[in-house]
Amino acid sequence: MQVETLSEYAEVAEALRGTVGEGGTVRVCGGGTKLCWGRPALSGAVSLPTLGLDSIVEHNAGDLTAVVQAGVRLADAQAAFAEAGQMLAVDPPLGAGEGATVGGVVATADSGPLRHRYGGVRDQVIGIRAVLADGSVIRSGGKVIKNVAGYDLGKLFTGSFGTLGVIVEVSLRLHPLPGPVLTALGKTDDPQVLHKGAISLSASPLTAVSLDFRWERGEGWLLARFGGGAGRSQAQRAEQMMEAAGFQTSVEEDDEALWADQRAAQRAPDGVVLKVSALPTDLAGVVRAAESVEAAAVGRAGLGLAWLSIEQPAPADVASRVEDLRARLAPRPVVVLDAPAEVRKEIDIWGSQPEPLLALMRRVKDRFDPTGVCNRGIFVGEI
Amino acid sequence: MERENAKGLLTQFERALAPDRVLTHPHELRTYESDGLVGYRAMPAIVLLPDTAEEVRNAVRICHEAGVPWVARGSGTGLSGGAVPVEEGVLIVLTRMRRILEVDLANQRVVVEPGVTNLQVSAAVSPTHFFPPDPSSQIVCSIGGNVAENSGGAHCFKYGFTTNYVVGLEVVLPDGEVVNLGGKEMDHPGYDLMGAFVGSEGTMGIATKIVLRVIPVPERFRTLVAFFETMEQAGHAVSDIVAAGIVPGAIEMMDRLAIQATEEATGAGYRLDVGAALIVELDGSEAECELAFGEVVGICERSGSVEIRIAQDEAERQLIWKARKAAFASMGRLSPNYYVQDGVIPRTKLPEVLSAIDELALRFNVSVANVFHAGDGNLHPLVLYDQSVPGEAERAEEVAGLIVQACVDAGGSLTGEHGIGIEKKRYMTKMFSDADLDAFQRLRCAFDPEQLANPGKVMPTPRLCGEVPGPYRRHPLEQAGIAERL
Numbered sequence: 001m002q003v004e005t006l007s008e009y010a011e012v013a014e015a016l017r018g019t020v021g022e023g024g025t026v027r028v029c030g031g032g033t034k035l036c037w038g039r040p041a042l043s044g045a046v047s048l049p050t051l052g053l054d055s056i057v058e059h060n061a062g063d064l065t066a067v068v069q070a071g072v073r074l075a076d077a078q079a080a081f082a083e084a085g086q087m088l089a090v091d092p093p094l095g096a097g098e099g100a101t102v103g104g105v106v107a108t109a110d111s112g113p114l115r116h117r118y119g120g121v122r123d124q125v126i127g128i129r130a131v132l133a134d135g136s137v138i139r140s141g142g143k144v145i146k147n148v149a150g151y152d153l154g155k156l157f158t159g160s161f162g163t164l165g166v167i168v169e170v171s172l173r174l175h176p177l178p179g180p181v182l183t184a185l186g187k188t189d190d191p192q193v194l195h196k197g198a199i200s201l202s203a204s205p206l207t208a209v210s211l212d213f214r215w216e217r218g219e220g221w222l223l224a225r226f227g228g229g230a231g232r233s234q235a236q237r238a239e240q241m242m243e244a245a246g247f248q249t250s251v252e253e254d255d256e257a258l259w260a261d262q263r264a265a266q267r268a269p270d271g272v273v274l275k276v277s278a279l280p281t282d283l284a285g286v287v288r289a290a291e292s293v294e295a296a297a298v299g300r301a302g303l304g305l306a307w308l309s310i311e312q313p314a315p316a317d318v319a320s321r322v323e324d325l326r327a328r329l330a331p332r333p334v335v336v337l338d339a340p341a342e343v344r345k346e347i348d349i350w351g352s353q354p355e356p357l358l359a360l361m362r363r364v365k366d367r368f369d370p371t372g373v374c375n376r377g378i379f380v381g382e383i
Numbered sequence: 384m385e386r387e388n389a390k391g392l393l394t395q396f397e398r399a400l401a402p403d404r405v406l407t408h409p410h411e412l413r414t415y416e417s418d419g420l421v422g423y424r425a426m427p428a429i430v431l432l433p434d435t436a437e438e439v440r441n442a443v444r445i446c447h448e449a450g451v452p453w454v455a456r457g458s459g460t461g462l463s464g465g466a467v468p469v470e471e472g473v474l475i476v477l478t479r480m481r482r483i484l485e486v487d488l489a490n491q492r493v494v495v496e497p498g499v500t501n502l503q504v505s506a507a508v509s510p511t512h513f514f515p516p517d518p519s520s521q522i523v524c525s526i527g528g529n530v531a532e533n534s535g536g537a538h539c540f541k542y543g544f545t546t547n548y549v550v551g552l553e554v555v556l557p558d559g560e561v562v563n564l565g566g567k568e569m570d571h572p573g574y575d576l577m578g579a580f581v582g583s584e585g586t587m588g589i590a591t592k593i594v595l596r597v598i599p600v601p602e603r604f605r606t607l608v609a610f611f612e613t614m615e616q617a618g619h620a621v622s623d624i625v626a627a628g629i630v631p632g633a634i635e636m637m638d639r640l641a642i643q644a645t646e647e648a649t650g651a652g653y654r655l656d657v658g659a660a661l662i663v664e665l666d667g668s669e670a671e672c673e674l675a676f677g678e679v680v681g682i683c684e685r686s687g688s689v690e691i692r693i694a695q696d697e698a699e700r701q702l703i704w705k706a707r708k709a710a711f712a713s714m715g716r717l718s719p720n721y722y723v724q725d726g727v728i729p730r731t732k733l734p735e736v737l738s739a740i741d742e743l744a745l746r747f748n749v750s751v752a753n754v755f756h757a758g759d760g761n762l763h764p765l766v767l768y769d770q771s772v773p774g775e776a777e778r779a780e781e782v783a784g785l786i787v788q789a790c791v792d793a794g795g796s797l798t799g800e801h802g803i804g805i806e807k808k809r810y811m812t813k814m815f816s817d818a819d820l821d822a823f824q825r826l827r828c829a830f831d832p833e834q835l836a837n838p839g840k841v842m843p844t845p846r847l848c849g850e851v852p853g854p855y856r857r858h859p860l861e862q863a864g865i866a867e868r869l
Contacts, residue, residue: 062622062731063760085628109570120569122578123547138822142814144727145540146759147796148533148582149803149814150841151823152546155578164574176628199489203511205602207667228628230670277568279490303569304490335572350572357562360829361574367825380573 008053008069009168013135016166016373019046020133025376028162030071030104033095037108037337038161038378039349045376050103053168056080058143064174065126065143070103070167077102086174089118093263103167109159112263113210113225116302118175125154127171130164133373138165145173156364162375163383164368178209178227183255184238186222186247191284194220194301197245198283202302204241206234212262213301215287222247222301223258265298266307266337272318273338276329279304289328293321307337318343326351350380389428389451389473396431396473399441404479406430415474418459418466419520423805427454427468431475436553436561436591439475443589444559446473452835455589457497457525460518461532462723463804465584465840475589477527483507484592492550492567494594497527501534504595512597515542518800519708530590533582535800537633537707540758541666542598544800546581551594554580557587557831567594579826584802585837587830601632601666605676606694608703609683610657614638614753617659618733620686621757624663625730627682629675631758632666635707640717640752641765642706648713651706657689661757662707664700710754711765717752718767722779725801726790730760739789740764747782749775761799762790788813803841811843824848 019026027045029035053069056077060066061084068077074088075098081087091112094100100110106128109121118124127141130153140153157167188194194213201211201224210225222242226234235251242249252258267273274295278286280302290297290308299306310321318339326334336349353361358381365372365383377383396405406412407429416424433439446453453473456466468474480496486507487493493508501521504514517536518524524534529545530552551565564577580587611617617636624631637645637660646653653660663679665672683691694700714721728736737753744751752765764786768779787797791813798807811820820842827834828848839845 060729060731062626063729064625065729109575119543119547122575123543132822136818136821138818139815140819140822142794142796144729144760144795144799146535146544146727146756146761146799148535148544148800149797149807150811150819151826152533152578152582153822153826155546155575155581156826158578159570159575176630179628202491203488203599205599205668207671228671229674230668233670234668275570277570279492279568281489302491305569332568333571353573354563356560357564357573357576360556360560360562360576363829364574364576364826367829368822 009129009131009137012048012131012166012168013137015048016131016133017135020371020373025373028107028166028375030101031073031095031099033100034104034108034110036341036344039382040344040378041375042377048166050101050166050168053103057169059084060143061086065145065171066174067143067169067171068102069169070101072102073098074100074102074105081174082177085177087177088124088172089114089175090121090124091263093267095267102170106158106167106170107160107162112266113212113259113300116211116300117207117209122155122158124172125158125170126173128154128157128167129169130157130167132165133369133371141171143171161379163365163379165374179229180231181209181225181227181255182231182235183252183258184224184226184235184242184249185252185258186242186245186249188220188247189218190246191220191287193246194222194287195284197222197242197247198301199280200241200245201238202280206238208238210259211300211302212298213283214262214265214298215290216296220287223262225255225259262298265296265309268309268311268338270312270340271338272310272313272336274308274322274325275335275337276306276308277304277333278306278329282332286329289325292328293325315340315343319347322347353380389471392445392449392451393429395445396429396442399445400431400433400438404432404434406432415456415459415468415476418456418461418464420462420464420804420806423464423467425468425470427474428471429473431473432479433475433477434479436555439589439591440555440559440561442473442475443555443557446835447558447833450833450835452838454837455527455531455585457528458500458523460520460524461528461802461804462725463798463802463806465532465802465804465837467805469838477589478525480591488512490567491597492594493597494592495526497525497530497590497593499526500524501526501529504597508597511600513600514548514595514597516545516548519711526593526595527590530581530593531583531585532800532802535761537635537756539756540634541630541632546578548596549577549581549593550596552577552580552590553592554588554590557833557836565594584804584841586827586841588836601668601672603669603672604632604664604666604700605672606662606664606700606703607680607691608653609661609663609688609691610654611659611661611686611688612657614659614737615734616687617661618757620661620683620688622731623682623686624679625758627678629678631663631679633662633664634758635662636660636755636757637707637710638753640750641710641754644713644716644752645706645709647716649705649709651702653706654690662703714752714765714767718750718769720768720770720776722766722768722783724762724764724766724783724786725798726762726787726795727799728760728762728790728793728795730757732793732795733760736762736789736793740786743782743785747778749779749782751782756799759799760795784810805840808841808843
């Protein structure tokens, strides 16, 4: 399917140039499901909606690639890809009304359980088109999976929170759907058992689609999902490994809800969610740290990524709990994702960064957005 | 800033490194005048062989203070001229920095210095784990070079590229400042500058410490080579395998000429009466591998394969691979010289691009042997020529350029794994607009405003950085008439 998109990108360019001219700033907005992430935007920022950029420009099923405009809802893109037995291997929580857009997911580099096997958003983006603050429409990468021509601006823009320019279109690599799936599930109340099970499964030759953990009120689960014709025999082997590690085990055929819960636990509309970038061997420590601040935890057991959520915290102690956690988990990065508006101003959202690195990031920002128009102030180091 | 002569910095370099690791004699310098693309040469004034990150930092800082351009180099196996020195500049060779700093298998990480070879990384984590990117030069090529070029290999379709396995870098920036991009953990807050650095071809600094992700070795491999009468049939088989949702660890194609050359060189037992050989290797868990292998055999049969050979043991598997891995080296059997391209096409465009290559070969009366990473559409057409025949080299280069054009026209890329370097920079405008190139330049200038790191590579024409923000000022290179503001 081909659509004429130039006029729409030109409109984005026009809006940006206009804002620059007036000395204002814009706040780029897709589905609006993650607008609360990052530092608070400047008051008076003009909202720049991308929902009008809503075309799947190409789906090249034979090449396992697609070109998608930023405003396409991820759920809609997945439905279209699924018709050809394919998927974009990115499954973050989709937010209110499943509103998350492809552009928003790329800008925040949000991810879900599929990351275990397929990598993050950065690993799926094979090309990007963006409008810079001066109105120039730029492109990097292309439509093929293997490509080293030019700098990889796709990776630079992925996770940049819209601070370098407005992402208007991305080229993506797709993967075949894993086929019928099922999950080996292990339960334990011992963080060490959870840890041991996670390490032995991720070191095994089993090819799980996802390998997650969950910890809530003193109880933990390890979830290993397998797909395809060999899924069952792999799940059975995973179950045996969990049993040997000391878990109570089962194999769940109807596992959709289990994984929906994993994704959902990465968000807390009324609470606080912290993302911890740890290592797989930190798992027991992360679980204990979560318990110490009365948080529940989910995450990627083989990757070391964890999301800690605190439901309805007393606003007064959020800041101290965040800092306690940071101190406990140092030097692992801890970033605040969800948090009630009234406490966001009090807490250090991104954590501290070494000055030479921040200086380099500021130089990048200055080159792409010299007047600080795009999402000013919301990112690391007040970029 | 006045640009100094590199030779004037000799005593400073000798203080910063040991004097025996500062080379200036023409005989010593000659070793470094080109990389794997031998057609491009330049003599540096000084070659430095630092031992530590601190020495790299000092060397870069001396260059920065004097405004002298420098080029970083690993083993020098690159195929796009990315490590060709700047004439009369400084060359920083990282091959002495070959310590494996940490092996952490529980976390699937290995931390190395840039001079460690690609194969040494896998060796350091074997037998349980491996490092998937495997360029054919893996015995000698360095990890620092792999990071600079975002190297690939035969296993990219399933496993991805170097960039998918780098999780952290310690980088000496072109002003001598040291930054850590990423770390042992994933998802460090801030811009993914590590992602931007990998594949930047030495134009943003020098990686002095590299944290890599490694993965468990698959428990089962199944390998076959299927012979077909035509490349179209083999291409059809590839499409059907992919359409069936099978993701082979490697899927490689060779045409008649390539088979002929490799068979003469290796005696691997490939059939010579066919138009195409398709190597398919599946890997993974035992159950998964066996199930998919049966399907692959069926697909090859239905696509008209005249013979399918299945490796029965590791020795037979290695024999199948021996021919493929010798493809470039064995071209000498067919022709004294060859010009290799690295274009990428959407896999479904294979038939039309192949016939375009055939037409070009006919029109220019040259032979082209074809070797492909078929899964990801990465073509390596080898345009054969004889340098001693006047005009042949130019004709080969012209054909190679037209092949690249055909790849871009088909929606592909100039290069899948070899990089732009010097060799392909003139083609950059075929793929990117002026605004795109300007965006690349913004990134480069954030890292290296004076453009001392590997100048003259990647970008088609010299561009200046200018100050940000602030009024326009003429750059020293512009004043000297070396570069123009675009």
